[in-house]
Amino acid sequence: MVFEKDLNLDATELRLGLPGSSEESLRISNKRALPDMNDDSGVAVAKKCDQETAPPTKAQVVGWPPIRSYRKNSLQTKKTEAETGGMYVKVSMDGAPYLRKIDLKVYKGYPELFKALEDMFKFKVGKYSEREGYNGSEFVPTYEDKDGDWMLVGDVPWEMFINACKRLRIVRGSEARGLGCVV
C-alpha cells in the first residue's frame, strides 16, 4: 500500500499566512505541548505527549475513562460519605446569562468561597457584618437551604453552611434588602 509521506499543501488553496506569501513564517510542530489538564492555576504547563515517556501517574484525567457522571455517582454511593466526591452546587448571578457550578468542599471557608465567586463572575462581595449584612457592594451572595428558604451567605458557621446549601444566587443589592443588607 503506497501512501503519501507528506501532504502537498501547495495543491490546496488554504495556507497559513497572508495570500500572496509563499512560505509561512510560523512553524507548527506536530508534537504539541499539552497543558496540564489538572492544573487549576490556569497556566499551561508544557508536557511532552511523546510515546516514549513514562505513562502518567494515577492523577485522574478529565473525562477519562469515558463514563457518564450519573454512572460514576451511582457506583460511588456505595462508598462511605467521607469518600464521595465533591459537593457541587449551582451558582447563578442576576443578569448573567449562564450558571456555573462549584464544589463547596474545595473551599476552607467563606473568604475562599467569595474570592472564587468574585473571580468567576467579576464582581466584589463587599464587607460582611452580622448586623448589616454586606455593605458597600452592588451584589450580595445568597443561598437556598434545605427548607427551600433563601438565606444570606455568611451568617452560620461554614460547616453548617456547606451542609445546608443547595444552590447559590448572587443577587443585586437592591433586591436583597429583606435579608438585612444595606446598599
Next chain:
Amino acid sequence: MQKEMAYSFPDEVLKHVFTFIQSDEDRNAVSLVCKSWYEIERWCRRKVFIGNCYAVSPRMVIRRFPEVRSIELKGKPHFADFNLVPDGWGGYVLQWIAEMAGAYPWLGEIRLKRMVVTDESLELIAKSFKNFKVLVLFSCEGFSTDGLAAIAASCKNLRELDLRESEVDDLSGHWLAHFPETCTSLVSLNISCLGSDEVSFSALERLVDRCPNLRSLQLNRGVTLDKIANILRRAPQLVDFGTGNYAAELQPDVFSNLAGAFSSCKELKSLSGFWDVVPAYLPALYSICPRLTSLNLSYATIQSPDLIKLVSHCPRLQRLLVLDYVEDSGLEELASSCKDLQELRVFPSDPFGAEPNVSLTEQGLVAVSLGCPKLQSVLYFCRRMSNAALVTIAQNCPNLTCFRLCIIEPKTADYLTLEPLDAGFGAIVEHCKDLRRLSLSGLLTDHVFEYIGTYGKKLEMLSVAFAGDSDLGLHHVLSGCESLRKLEIRDCPFGDKALLANAAKLETMRSLWMSSCAVSFGACKLLGQKMPKLNVEVIDETEPPDSRPESYPVDKLYIYRSVAGPRFDMPPFVWSMDEAVKILH
C-alpha cells in the same frame, strides 16, 4: 403553482403518496425532484429531526416546514457526557419553544437530547401546545420538578414523559400529583433519573391505576423493592419495566408476592433499574426470564455466579447491559445461552482503580463474538487487549455496526506482543463492512487511521483518544471516510495541516470536536474566514485565545456546519472564528 401538465398528478394525489414516505432521507430526496414537489413536500412534512440545534435557526425551520407536528433536537456535543464541555456552553431550547409556540399550535411531540431545558421552557410547552403528547428529555438539564408539574397539569393527552439520564433539580416530590384524575392516556413514563425524594409513591400508584395503556414504566432509585409488586399488579400489561432499588431483607412473603407479581406480567420483555441488588431476590424474575429480550443490569453490583444463573434463564436475550462483575466466565455463559444476542455493553465497576478488581479481559468479548453470531453492537471496558483477539472478533462478527472499545489505561499496547493495536482495529474496519460507529483506545499509530480511511466507508461516527503520531492520521480519516458525520478527538497530536487540507470535508459532516490537540489559533481563524458555512468555535476557560501567539494551540475546538451563521448565545469562554462576530471581552 405551476400549470398542470397533462401527464402530472394532481397535488392531492402527490400529497397522499408522500404521506407514506416517512424517512428524512427519502423526504429530502423527494423535495429535490422539482419545485412543485418541493412545495408539496414541505407543506406535508410532519416530523423534523435536527441533529445540531445550531445548524439551523427556528425561523428557518418554521419558514420551510409550516405544519410540523413532531420535532427532535440535539444540543451539546457527545463529549459533554464526559465533562469535556464546560457548563454554560449552550444548547438552550427556550428560543425554539418560544418560536414554535407561535408557529406550531398543533405540535405534539418534542424530543431533546443534551439540551438545557429550563422550567420556563417546560411551562411554555405546557401552555402553548393543546395537543401535546410526547416529551422526551434525554440527557438534559436545567429544569426542576416545578417544570414537570406544569407539564403534568396541563397536558391532557400526554402519552409519553421520558426523562432518561437527565439532571433534575429536586424541589418537591408532589409534581406527580399534578396529573389530573382525567389523565388516562399515559403509555410511557421514565422517571429513573429522579432522586429518592422526588416521587410521591401514592400519586404514582394512582396514576398507574388509571392508565390502562401504560406499556413502559421506569421507576427511580427511591422506590423500594416491596413496592414493586403493587405497581406490577396495577399494570400487568407492561412491556418495559425499570425497578427502583432491588434490595431488601429476604422475607418469604415479600419474595412470593414479588414473584407472583412478575409472573402476572405476560407481556414483559425488558427490564432495567436494579440499583442495589440483593441476589436472593433475583429468582423472583425467573418466570419472565424466558420472554426477556432486554436486560439492563449496569447498576447492579452482583457477582458473576449470580449473573450466570440469571442469564442462563434468558435464552431470548437480545440486549444486555452489565458491569464487569460479569467477568469472562459470565460472558462465556452468555455466549452459550443467548444465541440471539445483538447488543452487549460491559461497564467498569472500578474505573479509577490502578489494578483490575475483576477477572474481565479480552477473552470474555472473544467468547461472545464466537457464540453470538447476531452480535451487532458492542461497548466494552477492559484493561487489556490483543491484536489477535480483535482479529478473531472481527472475523466472528462481520455484522458489527457499532464497536466501542475502551481500554482503561490510555495508550495500552497489545499485552502479548507489546505492539500497537493498529492491526486489530484494522481488522475490525476491514471485516465489518457495515460498521457505522467506532471508538478507539489503546496504543495506536497513524497506521490505524490508514486502515480506517481505507475500509471505513460506511463509518458515520468516530471517537479517538490518545492516539496517532501526526497529521497524517487525521488526514487519512478526513479524506477516506466517505460517510463520516461526527468526528470527536481528544489528546491526539493532530495539528493544522490535515484540518486545513480537508476543510471542504467539514461541510459534509455534522461536526468535529478536537480537544487537547495541536490545532493553532491561527488555523482556526483561517478556517472561520474561509469557510462561511462552518461555525468554528474555540473554547478556552483560562484565557482568550488572542492573548497568546497565533501559533499557540487552542484548548478545545468545535466545528459544525450551519446555515444559521454564528450563534449569539455563546458564553465568555467560547469564541467564534467568524469574521462577522466581533470579539467583545
